Amino acid sequence: MRAVGGTKGRAVRTGVAIALASALSLASARAEASPEDLFGYGARTSAMGATGTAFAGGYESAWHNPALASDVRVAKLTLGYTGGLLRLAARGEGLPGRTSSQAVTGTTIGAEIPLPLGGIFAHRLGIALAFYEPTDVVVRGRVLYPEKTQFPMLDNRAQSVTIRAGIGADLGYGIRVGAGFAALAEIVGTVVAATDATGRVGTRVEDQLVATYAPTLGVSYDLPLKGPELWRVGVTYRDSLAARFSVIIDGTKLSSLQIPLFNISGLAQYDPAQVAVEVARKEQLSVLAAQVVYKQWSRFNGVLEPTVVCTEGGAGACGLIPPKIDWKDTLVVRLGADQGFRIARGAVLHARAGGFFETTPLPSELAGSEAYSQGAKGVVAVPTRYFDSDRLALTAGTGLTLTKPLPPIDLDLFAQYHILLPRTVTSVDPSGGVLSQGESSGHIAVFGMTAGITF
Amino acid sequence: MLARPTRAALVALASLGVGLVPATALANPPDTYGFGSRETAMGNAASADTRGFAANYYNPANLARSRGLEISVGYFRADHTLEMNGRDNGVDPVKGINGGVVVPGKLFGIPFAFGLGVHLPDDRISRVRALRQEQPRWELYDNRNQRLFLAANLAIEPFPWLQLGGGLSFMSSTRGKLDISGAANVLRPDDSQLRHEVDADLTAIRYPQAGVRVALSERIALAAVYRGEFQLGLDLSAHLSGDISGLTTALYELETHSVNNFLPQQAVFGGSWLLTRDVRASFDATWMNWAAYVPPVAQLDVVLDIPPPAGGWPATISPPQTPAPTRIVPLRMHDRIIPHLGAEWRVLDARKLQGFLRGGYEYSKTPIDPQTGLTNYVDRDRHTFSLGIGLTARALARELPGSLSLDLHAALSELVSATTSKASAADFVGDYTARGHIVNLGAMLTVAFDGWGTPQEEP
Numbered sequence: 068m069r070a071v072g073g074t075k076g077r078a079v080r081t082g083v084a085i086a087l088a089s090a091l092s093l094a095s096a097r098a099e100a101s102p103e104d105l106f107g108y109g110a111r112t113s114a115m116g117a118t119g120t121a122f123a124g125g126y127e128s129a130w131h132n133p134a135l136a137s138d139v140r141v142a143k144l145t146l147g148y149t150g151g152l153l154r155l156a157a158r159g160e161g162l163p164g165r166t167s168s169q170a171v172t173g174t175t176i177g178a179e180i181p182l183p184l185g186g187i188f189a190h191r192l193g194i195a196l197a198f199y200e201p202t203d204v205v206v207r208g209r210v211l212y213p214e215k216t217q218f219p220m221l222d223n224r225a226q227s228v229t230i231r232a233g234i235g236a237d238l239g240y241g242i243r244v245g246a247g248f249a250a251l252a253e254i255v256g257t258v259v260a261a262t263d264a265t266g267r268v269g270t271r272v273e274d275q276l277v278a279t280y281a282p283t284l285g286v287s288y289d290l291p292l293k294g295p296e297l298w299r300v301g302v303t304y305r306d307s308l309a310a311r312f313s314v315i316i317d318g319t320k321l322s323s324l325q326i327p328l329f330n331i332s333g334l335a336q337y338d339p340a341q342v343a344v345e346v347a348r349k350e351q352l353s354v355l356a357a358q359v360v361y362k363q364w365s366r367f368n369g370v371l372e373p374t375v376v377c378t379e380g381g382a383g384a385c386g387l388i389p390p391k392i393d394w395k396d397t398l399v400v401r402l403g404a405d406q407g408f409r410i411a412r413g414a415v416l417h418a419r420a421g422g423f424f425e426t427t428p429l430p431s432e433l434a435g436s437e438a439y440s441q442g443a444k445g446v447v448a449v450p451t452r453y454f455d456s457d458r459l460a461l462t463a464g465t466g467l468t469l470t471k472p473l474p475p476i477d478l479d480l481f482a483q484y485h486i487l488l489p490r491t492v493t494s495v496d497p498s499g500g501v502l503s504q505g506e507s508s509g510h511i512a513v514f515g516m517t518a519g520i521t522f
Numbered sequence: 523m524l525a526r527p528t529r530a531a532l533v534a535l536a537s538l539g540v541g542l543v544p545a546t547a548l549a550n551p552p553d554t555y556g557f558g559s560r561e562t563a564m565g566n567a568a569s570a571d572t573r574g575f576a577a578n579y580y581n582p583a584n585l586a587r588s589r590g591l592e593i594s595v596g597y598f599r600a601d602h603t604l605e606m607n608g609r610d611n612g613v614d615p616v617k618g619i620n621g622g623v624v625v626p627g628k629l630f631g632i633p634f635a636f637g638l639g640v641h642l643p644d645d646r647i648s649r650v651r652a653l654r655q656e657q658p659r660w661e662l663y664d665n666r667n668q669r670l671f672l673a674a675n676l677a678i679e680p681f682p683w684l685q686l687g688g689g690l691s692f693m694s695s696t697r698g699k700l701d702i703s704g705a706a707n708v709l710r711p712d713d714s715q716l717r718h719e720v721d722a723d724l725t726a727i728r729y730p731q732a733g734v735r736v737a738l739s740e741r742i743a744l745a746a747v748y749r750g751e752f753q754l755g756l757d758l759s760a761h762l763s764g765d766i767s768g769l770t771t772a773l774y775e776l777e778t779h780s781v782n783n784f785l786p787q788q789a790v791f792g793g794s795w796l797l798t799r800d801v802r803a804s805f806d807a808t809w810m811n812w813a814a815y816v817p818p819v820a821q822l823d824v825v826l827d828i829p830p831p832a833g834g835w836p837a838t839i840s841p842p843q844t845p846a847p848t849r850i851v852p853l854r855m856h857d858r859i860i861p862h863l864g865a866e867w868r869v870l871d872a873r874k875l876q877g878f879l880r881g882g883y884e885y886s887k888t889p890i891d892p893q894t895g896l897t898n899y900v901d902r903d904r905h906t907f908s909l910g911i912g913l914t915a916r917a918l919a920r921e922l923p924g925s926l927s928l929d930l931h932a933a934l935s936e937l938v939s940a941t942t943s944k945a946s947a948a949d950f951v952g953d954y955t956a957r958g959h960i961v962n963l964g965a966m967l968t969v970a971f972d973g974w975g976t977p978q979e980e981p
Contacts, residue, residue, distance in 0.1 A: 142627050200726060201726075203726070212701075275649045276647040329718070438703075439716075439717075444765075446715055
């Protein structure tokens with residue numbers, strides 16, 4: 068039986084379109100992590116090694132530390148543009164070499180709003196809003212077969228929308244506290260196909276995009292040290308942000324055939340829970356900062372889920388099971404500096420630099436995966452070709468801050484260069500036999516600029 | 523080569539095709555239920571009158587009327603009682619948070635404002651629902667309002683009598699592909715060895731809105747607003763392949779393009795008139811370009827190949843049958859002009875407290891052609907009557923140097939009873955009488971840091 072186009076297959080095609088609309092709109096909600104977790108957020112702090120937990124101001128504090136939004140004194144709107152290029156490579160037998168050279172571009176929108184309360188609350192509260200929208204996509208979702216060479220920690224992570232908000236309060240005595248959230252969406256849905264009493268095949272499709280949130284909590288403390296400089300400690304906790312997609316396709320009521328339920332599911336987005344601790348030394352025109360971040364990747368369950376929903380036990384109780392990977396918690400060390408120079412009345416030029424080093428959560432030895440082989444008429448082991456490396460990033464940037472008598476405008480530029488340190492990743496079968504072995508490497512270049520205006 | 527046809531997937535997916543149309547048309551929930559209690563109570567006659575966060579929907583130019591930071595948050599719930607032949611159709615309520623912020627200031631000496639407005643439904647950000655085209659559904663209420671509304675705008679006031687504003691609202695389209703491969707066991711489904719792969723993008727859709735407000739005098743203002751059209755595309759491809767219980771193979775490949783969400787462009791002309799010191803009247807006329815409606819019909823290209831096994835199919839297995847083809851019947855709609863009328867009476871004007879009574883009316887004639895044929899996109903003419911109260915308190919404490927406003931609204935929409943007579947006596951659904959009503963209740967709390975609350979004294 069073969070049908071190509073024409074009316075005979077139209078009904079089938081329409082139905083499949085609906086099923087896929089359901090199954091794919093779910094994936095549309097997916098991305099594998101936030102770009103701010105990869106590169107930082109905001110042109111000023113991104114030039115400073117993505118530090119900022121103890122000194123970031125304005126809209127950037129929505130990501131770095133919402134407690135610092137309490138320093139907002141005037142309303143400001145910031146627009147910006149970010150571009151980047153990922154060149155990732157996996158080399159070895161059966162591996163493609165360069166796997167990705169995708170360009171990443173997006174728009175940054177930031178807003179900072181002082182809360183003009185009076186009395187004891189005067190000049191103590193501020194709000195920060197942070198958005199980033201990739202130019203071409205809101206989010207990119209890829210859940211690929213594990214034997215396909217991929218960098219699951221990097222491939223799609225820069226292709227995701229950012230929506231963050233925070234509020235900060237100055238409690239006095241050098242203490243600031245703040246809270247905020249990050250928002251994303253996940254999709255749940257069903258596709259039910261059944262034959263009615265008249266013999267017609269009918270379908271009901273219902274997908275829902277559901278909001279998912281992750282809280283961010285921050286605190287900072289100005290150390291009571293004497294001298295012209297200010298020493299501040301900042302601590303930020305960001306809860307994990309996970310967004311699944313899950314669409315169940317149910318064709319069990321179509322006929323007497325025993326058709327399994329299809330579980331078209333996966334993890335669309337995952338930012339691990341993390342704690343950032345930073346010490347910053349601030350003077351009127353300079354900032355030095357050192358930061359350590361702990362990321363709890365060990366709670367990451369991977370992006371794949373079983374396809375068949377079993378009669379007993381649900382998905383994963385039978386059939387093919389995705390590979391189990393022992394993801395590792397990671398550490399990031401960041402350093403950043405900013406030096407300002409008064410170049411004219413009301414004009415300060417900034418020079419910024421920094422860097423960070425982030426370990427990879429991906430173990431160097433991975434369990435193989437399972438797939439059905441038509442040739443072997445059975446399940447065979449296939450390699451899990453995931454790659455990732457420790458990442459070293461060097462950052463730099465400049466900025467121009469104008470105040471009265473000049474127009475109240477800020478211009479900031481930054482550039483980052485990430486090096487993926489060469490690393491061998493091996494996939495093995497249950498008996499320890501090597502299924503695949505390769506070396507991951509590559510580099511990432513990122514640049515961006517923002518313009519902010521106070522009003 | 524691991525990929526081999528999967529009959530289970532094929533049957534389940536392919537059989538979905540009979541009698542379907544893709545997702546129903548979507549629109550903004552504020553189009554139907556209003557945005558903000560004050561404006562909803564005034565029959566949504568607000569393009570020349572609104573201010574604060576609600577301007578993000580009604581007229582972004584009006585954001586520039588704010589003189590201090592305004593933060594609003596509220597909640598509304600609209601319950602539908604929509605019935606056919608006396609039986610309730612169970613249309614879900616629309617409920618959720620409305621809110622927003624207006625941040626005004628001066629830019630090069632010119633009043634300027636930035637605004638964000640959002641309607642965030644309780645249960646979901648959006649919903650896609652696809653039904654067979656002959657299945658009766660309330661086309662404009664069943665699913666179209668089950669979604670987020672998010673708008674960002676900028677506005678300026680170059681002259682005291684002129685405000686200009688505009689911005690974007692946001693949605694997204696989908697493109698992607700799905701692959702299911704492995705072996706399906708139709709005798710013991712739990713023994714199926716299947717995997718899936720998804721590669722999809724959610725692409726950004728931005729549609730514009732812009733507005734202007736002109737104060738003709740201290741008492742009269744006129745406004746014009748444009749809201750852009752958007753179409754949410756759905757571009758999909760699928761590859762299903764696998765082994766069927768060791769009997770045969772199956773291959774299914776599909777590519778499809780469809781527009782599954784559509785919002786018509788709109789133009790609004792409105793006015794506001796301060797009749798007395800305490801009474802204001804307003805009107806809006808909204809043109810909705812429903813005639814440009816793009817029916818949710820998919821363009822498809824498909825390859826289906828399931829060879830019979832050697833020796834034919836076992837007696838216990840029925841080979842997959844291609845469902846009977848469906849002729850997609852276009853949905854024809856007409857442009858409509860929707861009148862809105864509103865009034866507000868300041869009944870209390872004390873030094874620190876003001877009170878308001880509000881009322882409104884709007885009439886929305888259905889844009890959908892009579893459903894005398896196969897399809898059953900049910901709709902009826904709608905009359906909406908609304909009421910509301912508002913209280914604005916000033917200078918409550920040193921800590922709150924502005925005003926605090928509480929606004930409540932109640933709106934009743936009556937969908938006029940009418941009978942749909944089918945052209946064919948053998949119609950599967952038959953003649954039906956449809957009617958209903960919608961009850962919309964809500965409240966908004968606004969903190970304004972400029973002490974505003976005397977709109978009657980402004981044009």
